[in-house]
Amino acid sequence: MREVFSTLEADQDLSHANTMALPSLAEYLWRARNERDVGQGLQLANERGWDLTVLGGGSNLLLPRRIGGLTLCADIDEIAFSSGAGDAVHVEVGAGVGWHSLVEACVERELWGIENLALIPGRVGAAPIQNIGAYGVEIADVLDWVELVDRRDGKSHRLDREACELGYRDSIFKRELANQVVITRLGLTLSSRPRPRLDYGALSQHVGVSGSAREVFAAVCAIRREKLPDPSDLPNTGSFFKNPLVSGSQASRLLSEFPAMPHYPQADGRVKLAAGWLIDQCGLKGYRQGAFGVHDRQALVLVHFGGGVLAELLAFAGRIVDAVHARFAVTLEREPRCVGER
Numbered sequence: 001m002r003e004v005f006s007t008l009e010a011d012q013d014l015s016h017a018n019t020m021a022l023p024s025l026a027e028y029l030w031r032a033r034n035e036r037d038v039g040q041g042l043q044l045a046n047e048r049g050w051d052l053t054v055l056g057g058g059s060n061l062l063l064p065r066r067i068g069g070l071t072l073c074a075d076i077d078e079i080a081f082s083s084g085a086g087d088a089v090h091v092e093v094g095a096g097v098g099w100h101s102l103v104e105a106c107v108e109r110e111l112w113g114i115e116n117l118a119l120i121p122g123r124v125g126a127a128p129i130q131n132i133g134a135y136g137v138e139i140a141d142v143l144d145w146v147e148l149v150d151r152r153d154g155k156s157h158r159l160d161r162e163a164c165e166l167g168y169r170d171s172i173f174k175r176e177l178a179n180q181v182v183i184t185r186l187g188l189t190l191s192s193r194p195r196p197r198l199d200y201g202a203l204s205q206h207v208g209v210s211g212s213a214r215e216v217f218a219a220v221c222a223i224r225r226e227k228l229p230d231p232s233d234l235p236n237t238g239s240f241f242k243n244p245l246v247s248g249s250q251a252s253r254l255l256s257e258f259p260a261m262p263h264y265p266q267a268d269g270r271v272k273l274a275a276g277w278l279i280d281q282c283g284l285k286g287y288r289q290g291a292f293g294v295h296d297r298q299a300l301v302l303v304h305f306g307g308g309v310l311a312e313l314l315a316f317a318g319r320i321v322d323a324v325h326a327r328f329a330v331t332l333e334r335e336p337r338c339v340g341e342r
């Protein structure tokens with residue numbers, strides 16, 4: 001039992017472990033360096049009947065003042081590359097590796113597939129949870145499998161991509177498997193042959209003549225730095241709301257009233273709207289109340305000026321949801337989850 005308790009820490013301050021900088025204390029924190037450690041942490045939580053919170057980089061999770069039970073970090077920090085058939089290169093990576101460090105390591109090897117996902121904060125283990133995406137690429141495009149330890153049987157399992165049920169900012173880990181599993185490793189397949197994806201937004205205008213993976217990476221970093229506040233300067237969780245999907249008929253009604261409204265028809269007939277535009281049209285860009293505000297350059301990002309708590313943030317976000325609903329009859333959904341929430 002002594003060994004089991006060797007990495008268990010009580011009353012750990014997590015205010016610097018979440019990018020919204022919300023004040024939070026973990027009742028117990030467990031840092032797991034490998035799969036065995038993860039299994040031990042889960043066993044302990046089961047024996048004590050503790051709630052489980054899995055924490056990565058805290059860039060898409062909203063923390064309450066106190067998190068009861070066990071907060072577990074999967075600090076598995078390994079990357080291995082191996083050649084596959086043809087141009088394929090397989091990457092096996094531990095959940096604790098920083099996502100941007102992984103992108104950098106792949107780009108340094110001139111591997112293609114995740115260069116558009118540069119500068120997304122957080123760790124590898126969280127990447128499949130909401131199927132991270134940016135600039136026309138999602139992790140679903142390169143993911144082969146996810147390894148995890150399941151709280152219910154304490155065993156390691158490997159799920160292939162189909163079993164992960166990846167969708168827009170969604171996966172099985174947000175639904176049936178929410179708060180049940182700890183992701184420990186991912187398998188990705190990248191390509192050594194150039195496969196630039198420059199069709200999204202202004203990316204192609206920023207990429208130079210050589211068009212190498214490093215150049216695409218640098219262009220994505222430059223655009224993101226210009227557009228998004230750095231959480232270490234101004235705490236935030238990136239996009240606070242998902243881009244809403246509405247029916248084709250609702251989109252047509254809205255377009256007749258707001259012809260300039262950005263809209264993106266989807267394969268299933270629905271239409272994706274730009275949540276940032278809707279918020280901006282309500283005159284809320286730069287709006288501040290107390291400790292929280294809407295960023296003055298990117299209306300999709302809520303920022304924390306300091307001294308606020310989760311309840312105030314949720315009340316602030318609720319006012320934005322109400323304003324958008326009153327003007328457009330569209331309901332915005334929050335992207336980051338609160339601890340314990342599905």
Ligand SMILES: Cc1cc2nc3c(=O)[nH]c(=O)nc-3n(C[C@H](O)[C@H](O)[C@H](O)COP(=O)(O)OP(=O)(O)OC[C@H]3O[C@@H](n4cnc5c(N)ncnc54)[C@H](O)[C@@H]3O)c2cc1C
Nearest residue numbers: 054056057058059060061122123125126132133183237238
């Ligand atoms: C400035 C900024 C920009 C962003 N830009 C983007 C973007 O372009 N595209 C995008 O998709 N996202 C973006 N995000 C959101 C965020 O970076 C991603 O969702 C990221 O994958 C979260 O990683 P994390 O390690 O911080 O996860 P956390 O916030 O710690 O956790 C997120 C969720 O995953 C769960 N989780 C974490 N690790 C594990 C694990 N090992 N096993 C099981 N469950 C786990 C948590 O319980 C939680 O439910 C942005 C965030 C910020 C702050």
